[in-house]
Amino acid sequence: MKNYLLLLFIILLVVSCKTVSFGGDSFTDLSSQPFPGMIGAYSENLTSSNFKEAGVPHLEEKIRLTVKKGNFTRSSLRKFNKKVLSKDQKLEIIDSLDLRPQYHKFEISDKIGLIDALNSPANTSLRNYLGTNDKNVILTSTNIYFPDEIAQAIDNFSEIYLVNNRKSSYSLELLKKDKSREIIEFSDGVSFEYGFSAFCWAENNRRQPLIAAFRERNSSCPGNTVKDPKKLKKDDVFDKM
Template sequence: MKRYLYLILCVLISSCYVLPQKNKLYQAYSSVDLGVLGEQKKTVRKNSFEVVGIPTYFHPIKLDFTSREFNNQNFKSYQRFLESTTKKDIIVYDDSLKVKPNYFELKINDKVSVIDEINNRGFNHKVKNYLYYNPELTLVTQIKFVAQPKVLQYLKQADALYLFTKDNNQSYILLYKEGKVIHELNSSELQVFQYEVSSFCWNVHKMGGARIVGLVDEGELCENGAARNPIKEIYKREKQKINHY
């Protein structure tokens, strides 16, 4: 009896490892920018995010900004990032400190505008076409980071933040206060040590063609008839038509 219970337990544990995780934050081993396209590259030692495309955001995308205290787990993640880059350590952390240093989170709040930029703007035509034929690609929608004190001063003053593209497709974070831009933050100024990605959902038209209709967290399914892979969805529908006749 004990042997059967052991086997059942092993199966359950193994199943947990293959299920997709929702809201999974990945360890960053190199610079990762908010709003870029790419895919996870798995190696024996670690995973990395390989950027394959950068959508253009000429219409600013609203971001959520959060400040949080470091704990042991997040600090270890930050240290792993430093070990893989040439960035300098700018955080003094000790678990015994009464006042812990902070790290920060930026998350894309307005996914509707991201979808609109890729679907309807001519300057993103190549990006959309590449996504159509490579539906496994994901978009970086959240980052955890630290930055130099001067940058933090601007972040603390701002009451709204937006993702924006300018200067040879370079990403910037626009910092607003009372409706005016007080600083343009280059993404390269951020030390991103963790990131989260989202997947695209497509709506395939009856008359042909497809449009992006959603961005979902990893592990979530597309809803309302949308599909993760538009090419497979078209093939499935064509096959159903043939079988019907």
């Protein structure tokens, strides 16, 4: 019976999250090159944005991604060219020939799988850390430019996943149309734009705080979920009065 109630609780939380936008913000000029799934603190000022890594969730199962191909604009090209180390790596737009280099946008689509992973026992320490500060975020999308050979391999995929094949690090796993698989490292490309999501919390049937949903930064949480898990404990006090 307890297992049934817990399953029902999770289903209700997932349903309530369907209207919440996910990874909708894009930020620029990060000094590092984080990858999807990385957790940390984001800050910004008038001239730059910074992301300080705090941890990488352990993934028992791979997480499905969506990928879209886009053309560089002058704005995104400036952001990319700030990241490359040598002049030879810089890209340009040739207006006379209408030639624009292209990049790939990767976004976590399996929200339910990622929430399950964050709530797993393997990530208890990381989840406890997230509960200490409602300003923490998780990187949920990024734009990456890959060299032509890798970009072509990505274009020929049928499914793409985020895999935790090394400690504290992720890779991209491509399932191609011929059913073969290929691993691509994020370090093989250059990332230059990022989308982050914040967390919403609720209690399970044991009155323990769990991550229940994702939300855009500075937005509200759906239903009975809250931004700060410490507020759940406050509600407990009032319930007992």
